[in-house]
Amino acid sequence: MVYPEGMTQTADPSAKPMLSERVHTLLQTAIMRGEYAPGEALKPQELAQRHHVSLAVVREALVRLVGEGIAVRLPNRGFAVPDFSDQRWQQIAQARRTIEPVMLRLAIEHGDLDWEARVRAAHHRLTRTPAYVLEEGGYYSSAWSEAHRVFHRTLLDGCGNPVVLDMFDRLWTAGELARRWSAQRTPDRDGVAEHRRLEEAALARDADTAAEVLTQHLTLTVAALTSPPDEA
Amino acid sequence: MVYPEGMTQTADPSAKPMLSERVHTLLQTAIMRGEYAPGEALKPQELAQRHHVSLAVVREALVRLVGEGIAVRLPNRGFAVPDFSDQRWQQIAQARRTIEPVMLRLAIEHGDLDWEARVRAAHHRLTRTPAYVLEEGGYYSSAWSEAHRVFHRTLLDGCGNPVVLDMFDRLWTAGELARRWSAQRTPDRDGVAEHRRLEEAALARDADTAAEVLTQHLTLTVAALTSPPDEA
DNA sequence: ATTCGCCAAATAATCGATTATTCGTGTTAT
DNA sequence: ATAACACGAATAATCGATTATTTGGCGAAT
Numbered sequence: 389m390v391y392p393e394g395m396t397q398t399a400d401p402s403a404k405p406m407l408s409e410r411v412h413t414l415l416q417t418a419i420m421r422g423e424y425a426p427g428e429a430l431k432p433q434e435l436a437q438r439h440h441v442s443l444a445v446v447r448e449a450l451v452r453l454v455g456e457g458i459a460v461r462l463p464n465r466g467f468a469v470p471d472f473s474d475q476r477w478q479q480i481a482q483a484r485r486t487i488e489p490v491m492l493r494l495a496i497e498h499g500d501l502d503w504e505a506r507v508r509a510a511h512h513r514l515t516r517t518p519a520y521v522l523e524e525g526g527y528y529s530s531a532w533s534e535a536h537r538v539f540h541r542t543l544l545d546g547c548g549n550p551v552v553l554d555m556f557d558r559l560w561t562a563g564e565l566a567r568r569w570s571a572q573r574t575p576d577r578d579g580v581a582e583h584r585r586l587e588e589a590a591l592a593r594d595a596d597t598a599a600e601v602l603t604q605h606l607t608l609t610v611a612a613l614t615s616p617p618d619e620a
Numbered sequence: 621m622v623y624p625e626g627m628t629q630t631a632d633p634s635a636k637p638m639l640s641e642r643v644h645t646l647l648q649t650a651i652m653r654g655e656y657a658p659g660e661a662l663k664p665q666e667l668a669q670r671h672h673v674s675l676a677v678v679r680e681a682l683v684r685l686v687g688e689g690i691a692v693r694l695p696n697r698g699f700a701v702p703d704f705s706d707q708r709w710q711q712i713a714q715a716r717r718t719i720e721p722v723m724l725r726l727a728i729e730h731g732d733l734d735w736e737a738r739v740r741a742a743h744h745r746l747t748r749t750p751a752y753v754l755e756e757g758g759y760y761s762s763a764w765s766e767a768h769r770v771f772h773r774t775l776l777d778g779c780g781n782p783v784v785l786d787m788f789d790r791l792w793t794a795g796e797l798a799r800r801w802s803a804q805r806t807p808d809r810d811g812v813a814e815h816r817r818l819e820e821a822a823l824a825r826d827a828d829t830a831a832e833v834l835t836q837h838l839t840l841t842v843a844a845l846t847s848p849p850d851e852a
Numbered sequence: 853a854t855t856c857g858c859c860a861a862a863t864a865a866t867c868g869a870t871t872a873t874t875c876g877t878g879t880t881a882t
Numbered sequence: 883a884t885a886a887c888a889c890g891a892a893t894a895a896t897c898g899a900t901t902a903t904t905t906g907g908c909g910a911a912t
Binding site for chain 1: 684696715719781784787
Binding site: 406408442444445448 | 864865866867868872873874875
């Protein structure tokens with residue numbers, strides 16, 4: 389006897405995750421927070437005993453991180469945080485300038501009412517989140533960074549294409565890491581006006597304007613790297 | 621005493637690769653060749669004893685494959701080949717149509733003489749490689765498929781941006797796998813004329829024409845999926 | 853007859869230990 | 883003094899075995 393399709397699916401979303409999953413997440417956030425310097429070795433032994441797990445789970449987590457591009461592997465010489473150079477940051481920024489505007493056109497073409505609502509919500513949250521907190525030493529607050537990511541991601545997710553959105557996610561992650569380490573100082577601009585113009589153009593289904601504003605937004609963000617931050 | 625930078629680099633390119641590396645490559649080509657059906661389980665035990673390695677190396681290879689998007693992981697239920705649906709193939713094709721034309725513009729803008737030479741070489745090789753061999757059962761010959769990939773990849777690599785090229789590589793791999801399994805029959809068109817027009821427009825630095833031809837090329841390839849193949 | 857719960861087999865995840873490779877230091881030959 | 887070599891410590895890669903989870907079948911209760 390064959391059970392009906394999907395009958396055997398337990399699919400418990402609250403099930404406790406695997407150890408390797410947890411260690412992976414821990415390492416991911418640690419690297420993204422800048423707790424490891426570029427080029428610094430990620431030593432399985434140390435990590436294993438620090439988190440009270442075996443080498444195998446650390447190793448699995450590290451392999452996953454390599455797949456995500458936020459760790460590198462030197463065969464027979466272990467794992468390390470990639471040393472994101474300024475060049476790398478430029479490459480990532482160029483990639484974003486190249487593809488995100490066309491992604492946005494796709495989103496504007498395909499986005500539905502639910503998308504529009506989510507764009508408004510994300511923009512509202514972004515504008516109401518303080519960009520800096522004194523305690524966090526000169527960088528954007530983590531809350532603002534997350535709101536910023538969600539806004540850009542929400543703009544694009546109107547396209548409904550997970551393949552495209554996955555590319556955005558990878559670019560954003562790599563970009564944040566590269567930006568953290570490639571500049572002496574993170575650019576002091578949060579592009580408030582541009583975000584508002586992006587929101588308006590997107591909701592007005594004005595693809596040309598939206599793409600133009602996004603290109604400008606991404607260009608300025610990079611240009612601010614090499615020139616002193618004048619704009620607030 | 622500190623040695624000069626790079627002094628300790630052994631960097632033996634002919635060094636024998638790790639076991640996990642070898643198993644990873646083996647599984648990758650097996651999956652890409654269609655030796656596993658979509659949804660089919662990739663059982664560590666069986667693979668381990670078939671290739672005379674331990675579970676750990678198989679497991680590491682599988683984790684890497686998941687990172688590359690050609691395997692999926694069901695927590696506590698093992699690994700499997702993703703069941704690429706027609707929908708998935710459509711999504712990948714849309715992603716390619718969306719971003720490859722702008723990538724090509726970037727390549728045309730930045731490509732140097734060496735790039736031009738490689739484009740000519742790749743196109744020459746593509747046109748002189750037979751697209752079908754009777755022995756391989758209705759699909760393109762593997763030699764032609766590889767020449768096809770190299771041509772498209774070479775066109776884009778003029779941009780010199782590894783971040784962008786990595787996106788192409790991932791899209792191409794996923795696309796080949798999805799195409800193999802999502803259609804009853806692979807489209808019977810190889811777009812000879814389009815490839816030639818692509819080469820000419822690219823070398824003439826005519827970005828508008830090249831982008832247009834590439835969009836058309838990618839659109840037809842997908843359209844051929846749902847309609848009977850009329851064009852040869 | 854169907855559903856629920858329990859138990860055993862199969863498989864996934866993790867662990868501790870073993871083997872292989874690299875790194876650093878000290879020694880020797882030029 | 884410098885460079886090549888050898889050896890031991892440190893670390894990476896791999897293995898074999900253990901533990902945890904799921905799967906499938908059987909019987910009892912409804």
